[in-house]
Structure formats: structure tokens, C-alpha cells
Amino acid sequence: MHTPDTSSPSTPKIVVANWKMHGNLQRNQHLIQQYLQGLQGDMPCEVVVCVPYPYLAQMQHLLAGTALHWGAQNIAKFEQGAYTGEVSAEMLCDFAARYVIIGHSERSTAYCESDENIAEKFMMAKRHGLIPILCVGETLLEREAGVMERVVGKQLETIIRLFGGEAFADTLISYEPIWAIGTGLAASAEQAVAMHSFIRDTVAAADSAAAKRLKILYGGSVNPQNAIQLLHQKEIDGALVGRCSLDAEQFIKICQAAPC
Ligand code: PEP
Numbered sequence: 001m002h003t004p005d006t007s008s009p010s011t012p013k014i015v016v017a018n019w020k021m022h023g024n025l026q027r028n029q030h031l032i033q034q035y036l037q038g039l040q041g042d043m044p045c046e047v048v049v050c051v052p053y054p055y056l057a058q059m060q061h062l063l064a065g066t067a068l069h070w071g072a073q074n075i076a077k078f079e080q081g082a083y084t085g086e087v088s089a090e091m092l093c094d095f096a097a098r099y100v101i102i103g104h105s106e107r108s109t110a111y112c113e114s115d116e117n118i119a120e121k122f123m124m125a126k127r128h129g130l131i132p133i134l135c136v137g138e139t140l141l142e143r144e145a146g147v148m149e150r151v152v153g154k155q156l157e158t159i160i161r162l163f164g165g166e167a168f169a170d171t172l173i174s175y176e177p178i179w180a181i182g183t184g185l186a187a188s189a190e191q192a193v194a195m196h197s198f199i200r201d202t203v204a205a206a207d208s209a210a211a212k213r214l215k216i217l218y219g220g221s222v223n224p225q226n227a228i229q230l231l232h233q234k235e236i237d238g239a240l241v242g243r244c245s246l247d248a249e250q251f252i253k254i255c256q257a258a259p260c
Pocket of ligand 1: 018020176180181182183184219220221222240241242243244
């Protein structure tokens with residue numbers, strides 16, 4: 001068992017809800033009302049809700065003036081143009097979105113997105129003042145083969161090679177082992193801490209100042225039970241939460257698991 005760090009965090013942890021392709025206007029409104037009620041008062045952490053594009057306007061309407069932030073789950077790598085079906089970073093800014101998930105494995109696997117593509121999107125988000133949440137992680141086969149650091153290292157090195165280590169300043173990386181996403185089988189705190197340390201060291205080797213200004217979240221079957229252990233690790237700056245973010249009670253408990 002990895003011993004939790006009981007010291008107070010210098011900055012609040014960040015808990016990101018990834019609603020994936022769920023919701024409708026009515027259900028969203030109800031869920032957000034529940035979030036706001038459950039999280040009122042002293043917020044134990046920073047909370048971000050990443051929704052499907054059509055609901056960004058609804059989030060702006062419901063969340064402007066609250067402590068919650070909102071964002072999207074992808075952007076185009078292009079500024080604008082003849083890219084049917086794509087949504088640009090600038091369009092997200094029209095709805096005051098602050099965050100955007102980049103390179104989630106559910107997208108990169110389904111649409112064969114390369115590390116280079118993901119790197120372009122990451123920089124596009126930054127150019128528009130959005131905070132990218134870059135997802136990195138290995139498959140079960142890769143973990144079993146012991147090459148998880150090589151896989152995650154390559155994902156990071158692509159951005160470092162194209163844009164330099166400074167690109168990581170003031171961004172979020174979410175370590176999301178693919179075998180843990182939606183499976184109910186979260187990484188242990190030891191596994192997450194080891195990979196988070198590797199990620200920070202990799203960025204630090206390229207740019208030590210940027211590494212200090214980078215936050216690293218964990219994602220993959222986070223629930224109210226494992227959140228306590230995970231969020232109390234000093235190497236883990238927060239969580240990206242899929243399934244449990246659709247259940248207000250569970251999501252609020254995850255947020256409350258963050259050390260104050
Ligand atoms: C995710 O969507 O990134 C995720 C981690 O999902 P879940 O919490 O359902 O595993």
C-alpha cells in the first residue's frame with residue numbers, strides 16, 4: 001500500500017468530469033444543479049466539466065459566475081477552413097470554454113490519431129488560451145510487456161520534439177492507462193505515482209521550469225473509494241473522471257476526497 005501524503009497541497013487538486021457522448025439538455029441541467037448543490041461552500045478542489053460540443057452554450061449559461069469551469073473533449077488541429085464536421089479552438093472560446101481534452105484514447109484508437117496529430121491539437125489549444133488536458137497511457141499488452149514508460153515517453157517526446165519542453169508549462173497531462181478506462185480496474189496508487197514521476201521527469205529533462213508548472217492528473221475507473229488514496233498522493237494533482245461523473249453523488253464524493 002502506498003502511504004498517502006497527508007500534508008496540505010500547495011494548490012488545489014483538479015477534478016475533471018468527462019461526460020463523453022452522454023447527456024441531453026434536460027439531464028445536463030439536472031446533473032449540473034446537483035453538482036452545484038453538492039459542491040457549494042468551500043470547494044475542496046477545482047472542478048471542470050468537459051461536455052459534448054452542443055452543450056457548451058448550456059454550460060456557459062449554467063456555470064458562468066460559479067466556481068466550476070467547463071470545456072470540450074476535442075478540437076481540430078486546423079484554425080479554420082474546409083474541414084467538415086470539425087470544431088475549432090476559436091469556436092470553443094466563443095463559449096468561454098477554458099479546458100479541452102486532447103488525445104483521449106477513445107478518440108485516438110477509433111480515429112487512428114497519431115501522436116503528431118495530437119501534438120498539433122495540443123499546441124492549437126494553447127495558442128487560443130485554452131488549457132489542454134493531454135491524455136497519455138499504455139494498453140494492457142504494453143504494461144504486461146513492461147514497455148509502458150517507453151509508450152508514454154514517446155507520446156510526450158513528440159510534443160517536445162515539435163514544440164519544445166516549454167509547451168508543457170501551465171497545461172495538464174492526464175495519465176490514463178487504457179486498460180483502466182471504463183473497466184472498473186483502476187491503477188493502484190503505486191502504479192500511478194510511478195508513472196506520474198516518470199512523466200514529470202521526462203518534461204523536466206526538456207524544460208525544468210515547465211515541469212514545475214505542469215499538473216498531472218490520473219484517469220481510469222476513479223470512484224469515491226479509490227479517489228481517497230489516489231488524490232492524497234502528492235504526485236497526483238487531480239483526476240479525470242468518466243463514468244462516475246454522470247452520477248452526481250459519486251462525482252461529488254470524488255471531489256470531496258481531495259485533501260483541503
Ligand atoms: C475517461 O473518460 O477518461 C475515464 C477515465 O473514464 P472512466 O472514469 O469511466 O474510466
